[in-house]
Amino acid sequence: MKTLAIRIRDLWVNFNHTPALEDIDLDIQEGRYVGILGPNGAGKSTLLKVILGLITPSRGEVLVFGENPRKLRHAGSLIGYLPQRPLSHPRFPVSVMDVVLMGRYGRIGLGRRPGREDYEIAKANLARLGILHLADRPIGELSGGEQQRVFIARALSMEPRLLVLDEPTIFLEPCAKDELYEIMHGIKEEMNLTVLIVSHDVGAVVQHVDDVVCLNRRVVVHEAPPIGRLALESTFGCSVEYLFHGEIPHRVVRRDV
Amino acid sequence: MSELLAMGFFQRAVAAALLLSLICGALSVFVVLRRMAFIGVGISHSAFGGVALGFLLKVNPLWTGIAFSVLVAMLIELARARGRLEEDTAIGIFFAASMALGVVFLHLSRTYNVDVFGFLFGNILAIGWRQVVEILVVSVAVLAAIAVFFKELVFLSFDEEMAWVSGVPVTALRYFFLVLMAMVVIVAIYLVGIILVSALLVIPGALAGNLTRHIRAMAAVSVGAAAGSCLAGLAVSAVLDWPSGATIVLLLALGFFGSSFLRGRRFG
Numbered sequence: 001m002k003t004l005a006i007r008i009r010d011l012w013v014n015f016n017h018t019p020a021l022e023d024i025d026l027d028i029q030e031g032r033y034v035g036i037l038g039p040n041g042a043g044k045s046t047l048l049k050v051i052l053g054l055i056t057p058s059r060g061e062v063l064v065f066g067e068n069p070r071k072l073r074h075a076g077s078l079i080g081y082l083p084q085r086p087l088s089h090p091r092f093p094v095s096v097m098d099v100v101l102m103g104r105y106g107r108i109g110l111g112r113r114p115g116r117e118d119y120e121i122a123k124a125n126l127a128r129l130g131i132l133h134l135a136d137r138p139i140g141e142l143s144g145g146e147q148q149r150v151f152i153a154r155a156l157s158m159e160p161r162l163l164v165l166d167e168p169t170i171f172l173e174p175c176a177k178d179e180l181y182e183i184m185h186g187i188k189e190e191m192n193l194t195v196l197i198v199s200h201d202v203g204a205v206v207q208h209v210d211d212v213v214c215l216n217r218r219v220v221v222h223e224a225p226p227i228g229r230l231a232l233e234s235t236f237g238c239s240v241e242y243l244f245h246g247e248i249p250h251r252v253v254r255r256d257v
Numbered sequence: 258m259s260e261l262l263a264m265g266f267f268q269r270a271v272a273a274a275l276l277l278s279l280i281c282g283a284l285s286v287f288v289v290l291r292r293m294a295f296i297g298v299g300i301s302h303s304a305f306g307g308v309a310l311g312f313l314l315k316v317n318p319l320w321t322g323i324a325f326s327v328l329v330a331m332l333i334e335l336a337r338a339r340g341r342l343e344e345d346t347a348i349g350i351f352f353a354a355s356m357a358l359g360v361v362f363l364h365l366s367r368t369y370n371v372d373v374f375g376f377l378f379g380n381i382l383a384i385g386w387r388q389v390v391e392i393l394v395v396s397v398a399v400l401a402a403i404a405v406f407f408k409e410l411v412f413l414s415f416d417e418e419m420a421w422v423s424g425v426p427v428t429a430l431r432y433f434f435l436v437l438m439a440m441v442v443i444v445a446i447y448l449v450g451i452i453l454v455s456a457l458l459v460i461p462g463a464l465a466g467n468l469t470r471h472i473r474a475m476a477a478v479s480v481g482a483a484a485g486s487c488l489a490g491l492a493v494s495a496v497l498d499w500p501s502g503a504t505i506v507l508l509l510a511l512g513f514f515g516s517s518f519l520r521g522r523r524f525g
Contacts (some may be wrong), residue, residue, distance in 0.1 A: 052422050066381045073424045081422045089290065092415055102412050106423035108426045111405045158423065 003065070005030040005162050006051060006195040011060035013046055020046045024060070026213065028196070029163075033188050035205035036198045038215035044198045045084060047215060048166055051196070052081055057222065068201050073106070080160030084167045090140050096150050097135040098119065100126060103157030118157075125153040128187065144171045156187065163188070165197045169204065177201070181208035270501070273389050274487035276396045277448050277457070280441050282480030283403050285462030286472065287434065290414040296333060297455040299348035300435070301331055301442045303329035305353035305451050309362035318405075319391060319443060320351055327440035329355055335433055338428070379450035379502030381491070395444045400438055406428055406430065410472045411472060449489070449502035457483065458508040467516035482512055 004027055011024040021043045025213060028034055038044050049055040050062055053069030064072055064079065072078055073251040080103070100122040101114050108114055115123075129149040134142060139150060149167060155163055165184070167178040181197075188195045199205045206212055261267045270412075279402025288297055311318030329351050336347040363373065372380065403410065412420040413430055421427045438458070445454045465479035490505030 034455070050310060053416060054421065073422055081419060083416065083418055086417065089414075091466070092290065092464065092469055093475050094411065094415065095471060098411070099415070102415065103423070105408060105412055105420070105425060108408075110409060110426075113408065154419075198322075 003030045004028065004063075005032070005065060006196075007063040007066075008050075009061045011050065011062060012058045013043070013050060013055060014058040017133070021050070021057075028194065030065075031192065033185060033195045033208070033210045034197070034213060035209035035211070036215055037200065037202055037205055037214045038194065038235070039200060042200075042202075042215045044215055045166055048164055048198055050162060052079060059254075074175045077098050078153030078161045081150075082155050082168055083250045084165075084170070087139065087147060091138075092140060095135065096126070096138055096139055096142070097122060099139050099150055100157050103154040106158065109215040121159070121230075122157050125156045125250070126150075128156070128190075129183065130229050135171045145173070145176045145180075149183075150170065150185075152184075156191070160193065162194045162196065165195070166250075167198055167200075169199060169201060177204050178208075181205075184208075234248050265439055266382055267388060267491075267522050269373055269384055270491055271488065273381060273384055274394050274448060274491060274505075275484055276371055276389075277445050278483035278487045279480055280396045280399045281457040282461045282465075282483035283400065283476055284437060284441050285460070285474045285513050286465065286479050287410055287414055287462075287485070288438070288458045289462030289466055290472075291434075292457070294343055294459045295348055296330070297335060297438060297442070297458040298436075299352040299440050300326050301446070301451055301454040301458075302312045302331050302352040304439075304443055304446060304454075305359035305376070306355035306357075306362065307359075307443075308451070309359035309366070313362045313366040322446070323440060325355065326442060327436055329365050330435035330439050331432065334432060364421070375450070376446060377450050378470050378500060379446065379448050379453065381439065381448045382503050384447050391404075392444045395440050402433070402437055406433070406478075409467070410434065429462070449506055453502055453506045455510060456506045460506075460513050464516045465511045467520040468515075482509065 004030040006026065008024055008026040011022040011026075012019060024047070036044050036047065046055060050057055050071060051064060053073055054197055057072070069079070095197060099121075102120060103125075104114055104118040104121065108118060123132060123135070126135055129152060131146060131149050131153070134146060134150070141149065148171075152165075152168070155165075163184075168184075169180055170195065172180060183206060184195060184197065187193065197205065197209065262271075266514055288294060304326045305324045306329075307322035308318040309324060311321035314321065329522045331343065333347045333351055336342040337344045342350075371479065372383075374380075409420070409425050412423070412425055413434075426493060431502055441458070442454050445457050448454075449457060461483040462475070463480040465475040465477075469475040469478050486508040487505050489503055490508045493499065493508070494501040494504040
């Protein structure tokens with residue numbers, strides 16, 4: 001049996017006594033390309049942040065490669081992350097190369113400068129995403145699509161085993177969206193990654209990923225033998241599904257919230 | 258002017274001003290990028306409470322000032338981290354309370370002969386070698402800290418969440434940066450005073466941000482702008498017999514408006 005990249009049991013997250021995530025059980029196998037779908041406010045980003053260790057669950061257990069994610073971040077970054085809005089300051093004065101090198105900082109450690117190996121890794125990832133020629137440009141002068149590639153190159157430079165992407169296509173044109181999913185697929189194969197991609201873009205996601213996890217505000221997600229969408233829905237009374245590639249067609253029904 | 262340069266008090270003022278330009282210019286880059294201008298105001302004003310406590314206890318106001326400012330900075334950060342208070346609300350409350358405390362301390366100490374006005378608006382021409390040495394020690398410590406943690410501070414300013422995920426000790430660095438700010442604020446009070454000191458932490462970085470596109474260049478321009486306006490400010494204030502701290506801040510502000518104009522022309 002393959003190892004589990006993510007194992008979640010009985011997860012609850014409350015914000016101000018209101019549940020944002022409720023009673024979640026979810027297993028994600030290593031090496032899968034998983035799309036997490038759901039409407040706005042469904043708790044998709046919250047789920048990612050729990051997996052990253054940024055949010056401590058109110059209840060329940062989250063293991064990433066068998067470890068608590070809050071401990072994992074010190075163990076040389078096994079998780080590469082693409083935040084939803086990575087450029088908080090539109091004119092932040094750093095070059096593309098500086099940004100990609102940030103992915104190396106956790107491994108380089110405090111008080112030390114990036115070495116030749118770090119530059120090589122950063123360059124290789126820029127080349128992989130086809131933007132090596134932009135390395136010396138200020139990050140703020142790039143287009144949205146180019147910036148997104150820079151941040152993916154940064155995530156890859158962490159040399160992760162799990163890559164977590166929060167709405168990577170939200171500001172992209174339709175063609176650029178498809179291209180991004182294809183690039184991610186190639187990278188996943190090449191680097192042997194587990195990829196978690198959050199989106200509310202149902203159509204695009206289901207065409208490209210292996211598995212789909214549907215999340216809806218208060219969510220119950222069950223990894224399951226394919227007992228079927230209807231059975232799950234009738235059991236749990238909400239539109240949560242875990243669809244397996246090939247076993248159930250990739251059609252996602254979203255119930256009104 | 259050459260007679261002035263030969264005088265001890267002016268030499269001390271120039272030495273102190275150059276050291277302070279270096280640390281204020283360097284720190285200012287991060288204050289601007291991390292949008293911490295208001296917390297600079299909060300820390301500097303709360304120093305008044307600490308300085309007054311020094312008068313009351315008859316100890317060197319430098320140490321009580323640093324202790325007080327660090328404490329207030331920590332409380333502001335703690336309130337923010339707990340999520341109970343918005344940061345700007347916390348700053349507004351803490352610095353007003355510290356200043357009020359300072360007024361009461363001064364009243365209780367009954368030392369009417371201390372130079373309160375000098376603390377509020379700076380009196381660089383009055384400092385002795387002892388103060389210059391204090392500034393030197395703080396400057397070396399602050400510059401060393403910035404050099405050692407430069408890449409982490411940039412990462413933190415750029416994307417704090419991502420820095421955390423990468424294993425950077427974000428919380429420790431946040432507090433550490435506040436301590437640096439408090440130390441710089443206290444020694445910079447000699448130059449421009451409590452009321453104006455936040456200008457030295459904001460304007461050089463903002464000015465440099467207008468003219469540069471890379472953080473290293475930004476730091477260099479920021480330090481240069483601080484040093485230039487300090488030296489020019491000392492000279493102008495000597496010639497016109499204006500208060501030196503206020504003259505320096507006015508020149509910095511003038512430089513900022515000039516840089517905004519240049520940026521507007523360059524970037525349309």
